[in-house]
Amino acid sequence: MFIEDIRTSRRKIPLHTPFKTALRTATYIESITVTIYLENGLAGRGEAAPTWVITGDSSESIQAALEGPIKQAILQQDIRHFQSLLVAIQNSCIGNTSAKAAADIALHDVYSRWMGVPLYQLLGDYQSLKTSMTIGVDDPKKMAKDADKWVEKGYTSLKIKVGAKPELDMDRILAIREVIPSEILLRLDANQGWTPKQAVQLIQEMERINAGIEFIEQPVKANDLEGLKFVTDNVKTPIMADESIFSPQDAFKIIQGHYADLINIKLMKSGGIYNALIIADLAMVNQVPCMIGSMMESSYSVGAAAHFAAAHPNVIYYDLDAPLWLTEKPEVIEYQGEKVSLSTGEGISGVDK
């Protein structure tokens, strides 16, 4: 069963609320769709969104990689060589992890459709999922108000963005802690906004006042692995690597040197599900639990990430709220408060295309 055609398209999706982190403020996203057609007419779809400040990919570069080297690597190839095709996508060019993720997702979609099962079933499990809700970085009062609103709506996990104007971070945590119940733990994400010493000082202070922090994501610059290790070694709170880990090789290095306690896997960084599975397996062998996260992406690619997370026993934290920030109605994923459900139909969306 041969791959007969591969096509791409692009759309803009506005956010209903600006998304603020230490790295950027987003008011809209672009999503690039790739569709892989088999000779029998069956089609599989993948998507990717660019994040200049993290992956370095743009809409134009994603589309160019998909229509250039990636297409060349898998066009006219037999889908029965599924694993080899996934590897061919990874080897088709250097970098371009978002474009590779889109193609990898589309291949997983069409292959699970061809098998006649939902993607999570192809991957082998279905654990129930509930997402955290992100509180964008802002002044302490505004963040406390947002946190209160989402807890009122039933969310039991909040992800608090910090690291922009770090001198406000303690006040942010104190303001949020004041309005939400103590049993709700906070996950912090500094998005590389702290220096190693600043991170240790802030986290030790949070520990001293029992601020109820579950873990802290990416305290320092992505490439400052020594700084990351300094933080991990000098605080009790678990430290999660996000921007420091793209590939399985990155994960291997972080795990082997114990640079962090936890890993945040995102398909746009890993280049898709194939590498995400390797990272999750590698981490499991070394007793390092993982979170599934996403960039600001469409519900379709976040849905693909949710299929992967539902199927892997070492993915135990879920950060899948990006689609709730978009004006486009979610597809693939259904949200009931923090509960996330997936379609039980074939492939990723369960809908014919």
Ligand SMILES: [Mg+2]
């Ligand atoms: Mg993060």
